[in-house]
Amino acid sequence: MSRVLVGVKRVIDYAVKIRVKPDHSGVVTDGVKHSMNPFCEIAVEEAVKLKEKKFIKEVVAVSCGPTQVTETIRTALAMGCDRGIHVEVSGKDYEAMGPLQISKIFAALAKKEEASLVILGKQAIDDDCNQTGQMTAALLDWPQGTFASEVTIDGEKVKVVREIDGGLETIKISMPAVLTADLRLNTPRYATLPNIMKAKKKKIANMKPADLGVDEPPTRLAGVKVETVDDLVAKLKANGTI
């Protein structure tokens, strides 16, 4: 019955020296080593731990992106997830994609898969947005336990110890809920060789954002530079924003 969705993102490996493209349009990604976002690894580990403790039945690893992200999903499967979902987004759409679109996709999937928990890494090391978890919870209208450093399931509720600026905060939220993993939540396991072999047989389902009723990300419109704050206020009033 209990199912957990875990989001995994394929990012440039943390140990790689980042280089900017000559035309300054972004960073060099071709031929550069990529791996699973470290916070996503922690999220996967937590989900697999919950399954081992028999609190949940199934862990589904989800990733959005081009074909290469299936490697990342396979790594999640090798760590102990049961199956994977690859939401295909490629090319320009992938580059334009941000936390809002991802959250819409996750929200739709969480409903479709009837998940009791969605566990994400607190942020990705390439964009450091720290938004997807929170947005997903808002779209689903589910409670959220972000920056989790300890997670305990207590019946229908989840006790989350969060790392906040002032120290640690303990909250109790009811399921279904969204959690985001912080650094000290756990130490991710190494994928053992037998698990890597088993991962080959696990299924990865393929779908497009449209299948989930999520639109293509809107093209970003160019901005306008203004000279003074008064101009800014005038422009905002003119286009009806305020």
Next chain:
Amino acid sequence: MASPLIRCFSKVGRQVSRPWSVCQHGLRNRSTQPDMSAEQAAALGVSYPPLQTYSEEEGMMRDAVNKFAQERLAPFVSKMDENSLMDPEVINSLFEQGLMGIEIDPEYGGTGSTFFSSILVIEELAKVDASVAVLCDIQNTLINTLFTKLGTAAQKERYLSRLSTDMVGSFCLSEAESGSDAFSLKTRADKHGDYYVINGSKMWISNAEQAGVFLVMANVDPSAGHRGISCFIVDRDTEGLQIGKKENKLGLRASSTCPLNLDNIKVPEKNVLGQIGHGYKYAIGMLNEGRIGIAAQMLGLAQGCFDQAVPYTRQRVQFGKRIFDFQAIQHHIYRVFCNVFQAMQHQIAHVATQIEAARLLTYNAARLKEAGRPFIKEACMAKYFTSEVATLTTSKCIEWMGGVGFTKDYPVEKYYRDCKIGTIYEGTTNIQLSTMAKFIDKEYDH
């Protein structure tokens, strides 16, 4: 020693030159996937990919072991070398990760993967510690293979599941008076009804301190010469089995190497592995494969050492330049002797080339074996060449690092000490060269 070799394994003396075709892993229950990673298959669409092409599974395994070795094993290396003792936690983690039963069937708790995966695993482990790599190599290429190929259902049931989960094995062939001349071994096994009594002593036995089971080669009929040699499974707790004090070695110190005393050991008939009198065949067969494993170990050792030394040369600045860019001050003097390799860059590039060549020899030998094609000459070449390359690489790396390379604070001196055994064990360089020569001789027979 070479003549039984030719007699037993005279598959094809002449090398049929076929284009290097894609390996079909038909030996195991796997899909006949071409030997490429998913991306490369899409990109190339070519049936003759480069040697350094891995299946998705091999790639994932190699990355997993690389990460595991660099993060979890590295902290133990220096202490284990100093104390000449393998930390039990290291051995446990090897079992946990499934690295001790790579080719063993999952039904016995193994990983169910291929020989090439073992080679990649051994290489990655050796980059961090050659002693850990050799423990893993002996288990996978010698012990597990012998049980899998020759074991009866009962023997497999009893031992394979333990070998993949918690028990280390040891291969006992060499004696004080018989190293390269292995088949002149003196350990005797006398038959008494339904059991054998074994007497003798073995020397240079790796993993002896940790092993739970020993595969002992003994002669049941010395008058038959090598045709009396047979393989016996001896449990550690067998009465009369004494494991001597381990050797104080120059290198590979964390790997225990002990003499063994067999004093009237009773071994039941059901503990004979394979057939009586066929032990010499088994030994040679396994050592041919083990050779590729050792090549992988030496390769990893060379690469690991190189990876430690080059960053130093890129950082260290003398005379206003990185020493990596250094041209020897007296370079022009040496030019007279046409010694092109004086320049630092040239030395580094030369060593890198040797390592690449060693890698291709090793991978090719492994793929040939997997494809069921003749591989013995290539395996000898791989072992001989990689051990020589390891010696060259480690020696040069210490030089490049200068004074700090000579101290124990930096890891390169350990690689230097560890590499020497490569030219000695599992068939000395001389034996490898003689074996190759015999094959070459036969090739020109027609």
